[in-house]
Amino acid sequence: MSFQHADVILSSNAVFTGLSDQPEPASIAIAGNKIMAIGSEAEIKPYVGEHTKIYRFQDQLIMPGFHDFHLHIMDGAASMNSANLFPARSEAEALEIIRTFAETHPEEPWVIGTTWDAGYWDTQQLPNRYSLDRILPDRPALMFHAEGHYTWVNSKALEIANITRDTENPAYGIIGKDESGEPDGLLYEKAMGMVVQHAYDFTKEQKRELFANFLAHAASLGVTAVHDLFATESLEILTDYDVFKEFEDKGKLTARIHLWPALNGDLDRVKKLRDTYRSDMLRVSGLKQFIDGVITARTAYLLEPYADQPDTRGETSFPPETIKKWVVEADKEGFSIRFHAIGDGAIRLALDAYEEAQRVNGKRDSRHSVEHVEVIHPDDIHRFKELDVTASMQPDHFAMSERGVYTDRIGLEREKHVFSINTLQKAGARLAFGTDFPIDILNPLLQIYRAVTRIDSSGKEVWHPDERITLVEALKAYTSGSAYGTFREHELGTLEVGKLADIVVLERNLFEVPVEEIPDIKAALTIVDGNVVFDQTNSFIAK
16 A cells, blocks of 8 residues: 655644544644644554654644634734833833833834733823823824723824814714813724824835734744734724735745624625635635724723713714624625624624524524623623624633723623633533734733633632633634634644644643643744744754
């Protein structure tokens, strides 16, 4: 019997295929872009040819590549060149990080920072433009809040954007004003775009460089597939699918990219995009839109008023009738739809819209999803299974917001239903995990760690221990859950013969390490479409 020779063979004492609940010893043979055989080392030996590259690991974990179900590629790539303000514990510390960053990047016309959160500052007071002006009087500065739904800017940025006391709020946006009616330097929701469009006005060459950096970063973390979701009109200026296609045409696309342009009533545009981008590596998978904002800014849409501000319960980004109309029309054209919905009112509206689509168009295998699902009303938990809607969640997000501030906003009754990951899973909901990069870092193991431990922002307390899930459940949500969410379970998400060879090898076996060490485990080898795209195996391989 003659065997086709493998291009690559991987073997380890710990192979997690995703089909069983623990890793087992195995070898995997890859030919071209597919897995051709899996078995014992003896069973795989006949596939060895003179040009076969062999990686023999000891106890390093081989598993399906991480499939990030929710992120923002170009926004994330831009943030990789910005000041990280998350460590700041006061406004003064944030300003010092910004000042140092500005001094070390004199060539950058804009000073951009990310991930500040006044909830962690000593005063818990929101900043204003004047403190930024003191350190940056002449260079425009743009600082994105940790949740990405509001920004802190200086006077120079307001001047460039032509924002004055007389500027009117855009639809679903707020220009923060001080007591005298002057802009205070805070821009909420769609008002952010007035400044972002100037800060992120990149050339094609700059976009190529940003995208190349993103791909290298993803490969280094074992991320083999990603979902690039529409991220507000203000960030549309960054979006350039042509750049992605250019990389694919040159054989430089080292992650599978699933595109989710805006759901906005313009179906002709997205149908053209769907017809244009439809390969194994780069495809339009569906449409994305926002129903609400975030809890800390009180822009998330709740069924009942905010506990700490009873005159508001947030609002929807578009009228509910418009949202339902768009969903029914897009569903009829066969699009999967994903809604950012954080508050219980927004989650209910998303589910109502999907239910309406089933009623009008008939039930089909649509694989819609709800993004974030942070504060759910218990009456809606069972609807995910009934409507076959994916719960697309980012477990580390509940540890990014300061727990006390978050709880103050929603009150103790709703606090019982924060990030109900295990409850949703037990009720039959399909889970798919991601990072929402750049809101969070791209490392998948931080999300895995948080799903398994539920340790909150204090680093000590467990937030709702009953909502912990097992390591196996978390890994499946990050692999096969995401593959199912985009109709790719037949070719991605598990290690099986005939499936596409998207594989990561981790330096250590997740099933054997103390749980607190999970976030620090590194990728040793990443394979996408049968090609090695990241290789740090020198210290492990038995030559």
